[in-house]
Amino acid sequence: MIKHILTIIWNEKRMNSWIVIELTLIFTILWFCSDYLLTMGKKYSEPRGFDISHTYNVKLDTLSSGKNQQIKGMTKDEIFALILKRIKANPSVENVCVSVSATPYTGSFMSIGYKVDSVADKSIWTKRVTPEFFDVFRIRLEKDKGFTQMKGTITNGVLLGKENEETFLDIPIDKIDSISNNNKYKILGFVNPVKRSEYNDYSSIVYQLQKAEEMGDYKDVSIRVKPEADNPDFAEKFVKEMREQLNISPYFLVKITSLDKSRENYMGWMGFSNGLKSTFSVTSFLLINIFLGIIGTFWLRTQSRRGEIALRMALGSSKKKVRQTYILEAIVLLFIASILGVILSVNILATGALNNIGLPMVEGDSLKDLSLIQLLTDYLLTFGMLTVVTVLAVWYPSQKASRVHPAVVLREE
Amino acid sequence: MFKIYFKQTLAMLKQNRLISTVSILGTALAIMMIMVIIMVQHINEMDMAPEVNRSRTLYLKNYQQKSRDTLNREWTSGDLPYELYKQYLSEIKVPETVSLITREQENAILTIEGTNNSYTCSQTKTDGNYWKIISFDFIEGKPFDQADYQSGLKKAVITEKIAKKLFGTSAATGKTVNVNYVPYTITGVVKDVSPVFTFSQGDLFVPLTSVYGYKNSWGVMLILAKSKADFQAIKQEVRATERRYEANNPKYTLNFWGPYDHRTQKDNIDSGTAVDESKAPKRILLILVILFLVPAINLSSFSMSQIKKRSEEIGIRKAFGAKKYTILIQVLYENLITSLIGGFIGLLLSYGAIIWLREWLLDFPDEGSIPAGAFISPVVFLFVFLSCIVLNLLSAGIPALRTLRMNIVESLKRK
Numbered sequence: 001m002i003k004h005i006l007t008i009i010w011n012e013k014r015m016n017s018w019i020v021i022e023l024t025l026i027f028t029i030l031w032f033c034s035d036y037l038l039t040m041g042k043k044y045s046e047p048r049g050f051d052i053s054h055t056y057n058v059k060l061d062t063l064s065s066g067k068n069q070q071i072k073g074m075t076k077d078e079i080f081a082l083i084l085k086r087i088k089a090n091p092s093v094e095n096v097c098v099s100v101s102a103t104p105y106t107g108s109f110m111s112i113g114y115k116v117d118s119v120a121d122k123s124i125w126t127k128r129v130t131p132e133f134f135d136v137f138r139i140r141l142e143k144d145k146g147f148t149q150m151k152g153t154i155t156n157g158v159l160l161g162k163e164n165e166e167t168f169l170d171i172p173i174d175k176i177d178s179i180s181n182n183n184k185y186k187i188l189g190f191v192n193p194v195k196r197s198e199y200n201d202y203s204s205i206v207y208q209l210q211k212a213e214e215m216g217d218y219k220d221v222s223i224r225v226k227p228e229a230d231n232p233d234f235a236e237k238f239v240k241e242m243r244e245q246l247n248i249s250p251y252f253l254v255k256i257t258s259l260d261k262s263r264e265n266y267m268g269w270m271g272f273s274n275g276l277k278s279t280f281s282v283t284s285f286l287l288i289n290i291f292l293g294i295i296g297t298f299w300l301r302t303q304s305r306r307g308e309i310a311l312r313m314a315l316g317s318s319k320k321k322v323r324q325t326y327i328l329e330a331i332v333l334l335f336i337a338s339i340l341g342v343i344l345s346v347n348i349l350a351t352g353a354l355n356n357i358g359l360p361m362v363e364g365d366s367l368k369d370l371s372l373i374q375l376l377t378d379y380l381l382t383f384g385m386l387t388v389v390t391v392l393a394v395w396y397p398s399q400k401a402s403r404v405h406p407a408v409v410l411r412e413e
Numbered sequence: 414m415f416k417i418y419f420k421q422t423l424a425m426l427k428q429n430r431l432i433s434t435v436s437i438l439g440t441a442l443a444i445m446m447i448m449v450i451i452m453v454q455h456i457n458e459m460d461m462a463p464e465v466n467r468s469r470t471l472y473l474k475n476y477q478q479k480s481r482d483t484l485n486r487e488w489t490s491g492d493l494p495y496e497l498y499k500q501y502l503s504e505i506k507v508p509e510t511v512s513l514i515t516r517e518q519e520n521a522i523l524t525i526e527g528t529n530n531s532y533t534c535s536q537t538k539t540d541g542n543y544w545k546i547i548s549f550d551f552i553e554g555k556p557f558d559q560a561d562y563q564s565g566l567k568k569a570v571i572t573e574k575i576a577k578k579l580f581g582t583s584a585a586t587g588k589t590v591n592v593n594y595v596p597y598t599i600t601g602v603v604k605d606v607s608p609v610f611t612f613s614q615g616d617l618f619v620p621l622t623s624v625y626g627y628k629n630s631w632g633v634m635l636i637l638a639k640s641k642a643d644f645q646a647i648k649q650e651v652r653a654t655e656r657r658y659e660a661n662n663p664k665y666t667l668n669f670w671g672p673y674d675h676r677t678q679k680d681n682i683d684s685g686t687a688v689d690e691s692k693a694p695k696r697i698l699l700i701l702v703i704l705f706l707v708p709a710i711n712l713s714s715f716s717m718s719q720i721k722k723r724s725e726e727i728g729i730r731k732a733f734g735a736k737k738y739t740i741l742i743q744v745l746y747e748n749l750i751t752s753l754i755g756g757f758i759g760l761l762l763s764y765g766a767i768i769w770l771r772e773w774l775l776d777f778p779d780e781g782s783i784p785a786g787a788f789i790s791p792v793v794f795l796f797v798f799l800s801c802i803v804l805n806l807l808s809a810g811i812p813a814l815r816t817l818r819m820n821i822v823e824s825l826k827r828k
Contacts, residue, residue: 022710293711296435
């Protein structure tokens with residue numbers, strides 16, 4: 001059967017070469033799209049390491065004067081601590097923490113050089129946090145080396161965020177003894193791996209444990225709200241309720257923002273959502289085009305092949321067989337195109353031409369990073385998508401072909 | 414003669430319904446995608462009120478400072494700090510004028526003395542020169558000027574929307590509003606600006622110097638050149654300020670990213686790296702090539718078969734003395750009609766796509782509206798027409814040329 005189909009295809013190689021070229025081109029582009037989608041999908045499915053449900057960032061700002069509560073005799077830091085206490089006292093609030101460049105989906109990023117054991121200067125992602133940070137964002141302590149006992153900050157205490165189950169900075173956790181730069185830090189434990197966002201990879205993190213007053217002016221306050229108290233209006237209600245209490249000069253409450261909103265802003269800023277949406281549009285555009293292309297090409301074929309089909313039916317071919325031949329022919333063409341397409345894709349990847357153009361490719365996309373499994377899954381996904389579209393497109397022309405009336409057509413010949 | 418061709422084409426289209434639909438749909442889809450890309454670029458890049466000076470404005474958004482000390486590899490990067498701007502960049506000579514703006518989403522609480530209402534809105538902090546770079550439409554009043562800025566006076570400009578929210582009317586000049594509990598006098602009211610405009614959208618505009626703690630703020634620097642020809646000179650002046658800073662601070666190296674023109678600054682997101690200015694045009698070119706090529710291949714196979722069917726007719730006309738050129742024109746013309754029909758439908762679809770998907774394409778929320786000048790403009794129509802012609806040539810050109818080379822006798826013989 002296949003041999004027969006190959007003969008038919010070869011007979012019409014002129015016409016077929018157009019459709020094969022189109023299929024190859026589309027296959028190549030879709031292959032890259034599939035690669036991107038699959039890689040993003042895989043990263044998305046990995047746990048992020050933190051939980052932002054029911055969490056909010058509280059934005060406080062300072063003013064020089066104003067008619068807010070004035071409390072004489074307290075320093076700025078003491079007032080800040082009072083504000084935190086009042087936030088915590090709110091019955092809907094489960095926990096409060098303060099941090100610098102640390103909340104999930106924050107735009108700011110801090111990287112400091114350390115010496116880990118004897119491994120010289122490494123720049124590691126650093127977050128400055130109060131101990132409650134891990135409760136608020138549900139980051140788990142996976143190896144306790146004194147954190148829970150201390151129950152609070154100790155000077156220069158740090159928690160290390162693993163980059164995968166066993167290692168921190170490519171060193172097995174059991175072997176890590178010390179971390180220092182100008183300060184000598186005390187390692188109080190290890191926490192689970194955390195990513196910067198769904199689409200990033202896991203990285204090692206150093207969490208420097210500090211008190212709020214050590215954090216300077218640009219600290220963030222975050223709260224976790226009890227699930228039963230949380231609802232879409234919570235932000236507005238909280239501000240209304242708490243504004244008077246928290247407006248203690250020089251601070252005032254601006255607003256609270258849910259971490260979901262911060263996440264939306266971050267994803268938009270990083271262009272992730274754009275990358276995905278453009279890939280979807282390109283994929284849809286190409287699939288619709290190939291659909292139209294195949295319907296049109298096979299429709300025309302039906303018209304030019306009427307004599308041949310009539311002859312087959314007169315000699316005993318059933319309607320079903322005629323339809324099947326059509327569909328098989330389309331799939332074989334697709335298969336030929338797919339082989340050419342893969343060769344083309346791999347070559348393009350090898351030249352690294354795509355990096356020059358800044359397409360939304362996943363970081364580190366070059367021939368070396370391409371594993372066989374990835375090649376196979378990309379191929380299967382692309383081939384799968386195109387097969388579905390091709391079969392749908394060929395359906396109508398094949399129906400029309402099978403309805404050819406042998407006697408009528410043969411008489412015309 | 415063209416009238417006959419036109420009638421012939423319409424008849425032909427009606428004859429072969431499926432193929433005609435497929436061709437027109439294919440063209441419409443391609444034109445839709447192409448026009449969406451072009452219109453988005455148009456909206457983002459061209460001079461459009463109130464950002465009427467985009468073509469001669471440069472933007473400096475980030476800086477990076479690195480320590481020269483090889484043992485202590487410290488570096489900082491981020492938005493442009495006020496102090497750095499004030500001491501080194503604000504005095505550059507070549508541009509017509511420069512300005513620093515800081516915009517924070519929803520960080521200003523507006524209250525009116527004697528009422529309980531409070532509104533949270535976005536606050537843009539800037540100087541007097543800003544109003545020379547962006548041309549706002551003042552409903553009444555006027556902006557604060559550079560002298561007000563130097564003195565840190567508490568004056569504000571608000572949009573019509575905010576004026577109505579606060580006072581119930583857009584006549585708000587001279588009234589007082591508390592911004593974060595500090596009283597400001599309103600000097601002017603401007604027409605609302607669509608969120609499409611990154612550097613002029615906002616609700617409230619105040620002098621940066623009037624805000625508590627302004628010396629620690631960061632912002633974006635707008636540079637208005639006298640003309641595009643000065644861009645190089647301005648960039649060189651900025652490089653010179655980098656060297657001046659390094660002379661005063663020998664332990665560090667300093668880099669300003671840019672300044673970039675309007676199109677390039679859109680790619681300047683990450684303060685850690687410079688923008689590779691050659692990437693975006695290549696990317697757009699590649700996408701446009703794909704958008705033209707794929708439908709062209711589709712359509713050319715249809716054109717081929719249409720023409721083959723009429724080879725007899727073409728043979729007879731050649732036998733009667735029709736020149737090759739005449740026949741070529743006829744084929745292209747007939748195809749052009751299909752392209753134009755598809756193009757028209759595609760244009761309408763692209764309008765729909767931009768309106769429906771504006772949140773994604775233009776990065777802004779549903780409440781905003783897109784200025785009509787973006788849709789109905791000679792540039793847009795020119796592009797649609799050109800795209801149709803290009804698509805037409807690509808898809809019908811080769812088949813048409815091949816039919817011309819056909820031998821008259823052969824084509825007559827083919828029944």
